[in-house]
């Protein structure tokens with residue numbers, strides 16, 4: 118069992134309902150897609166009707182996932198599914214730290230009751246009818262596994278594969294702080310169910326386009342160190358995407374290189390993904406809580422990984438806002454109690 122117990126009412130709701138809409142956050146990462154597919158797969162295996170909604174086309178980084186063809190991005194179809202289901206319907210939101218992260222169809226989805234939330238973000242802002250929020254869990258994938266086990270279900274191979282991808286990506290391949298004994302126990306069970314770590318690692322980390330590498334060269338060329346090397350800052354501009362031919366999703370993982378420098382306590386990645394949208398990613402090594410920094414700018418996340426958005430901002434204006442906040446956070450240390 119991970120850090121907290123699954124609320125019994127969540128298990129009761131899942132047992133009782135026949136129709137489910139399963140959703141996750143915008144710009145879905147491996148944990149989001151993996152948890153969504155695994156939860157949907159388990160519900161389907163329990164004989165339920167499932168609408169697995171992803172509000173955007175799946176990233177090419179994850180389109181190898183089994184079952185991703187079943188993801189549906191048609192909001193009108195989802196609306197019909199909800200209407201047809203009458204009162205026997207449940208929405209499950211996975212890996213969403215706040216209601217806004219659900220995206221454009223939040224109102225339609227949140228009008229449904231019961232609305233179940235399963236999440237592991239430290240900065241979680243409560244929403245929904247029934248919540249299981251466990252910031253000590255390595256990933257939402259780990260929590261979905263606990264639910265599957267609590268319901269006495271056995272994950273199918275596809276389900277196990279999706280859970281493994283979720284856990285592997287959100288733990289940085291079993292390296293990050295919340296990777297605990299239970300994480301390895303669950304990963305071991307998934308391997309027993311047929312998942313091959315070498316196969317998944319190949320699909321996740323040896324499956325990139327040359328354009329991604331070209332973009333990485335450009336982005337790493339922007340590296341600047343400040344505060345005696347304690348802060349590393351990199352950025353990407355829309356022009357770099359266009360010049361390299363890489364896609365927006367290709368920047369996943371770049372910030373890890375900035376954090377990898379030994380003197381660095383906090384890495385900052387400022388991203389102009391579209392001309393009118395700049396966002397920032399923050400990564401720490403445990404010494405300071407970057408979820409708190411992101412919260413100052415309306416974002417959120419985990420102790421060691423967070424993000425926030427600056428609509429209409431420029432790389433320079435965002436740098437000027439974020440760096441003082443990072444310097445303050447490093448100066449004041451931070452608690453070390455949770456992930």
Ligand code: 5GP
Pocket residue numbers: 214215218397398399415416417418419422423424425426
């Ligand atoms: P990333 O830097 O990979 O985009 O995000 C790192 C973490 O911060 C993820 O757990 C993600 O959920 C969270 N995060 C990123 N952007 C935002 C945001 O705009 N709002 C909130 N609440 N969380 C964010």
Ligand code: MN
Pocket residue numbers: 148149212237256257287
């Ligand atoms: Mn997650």
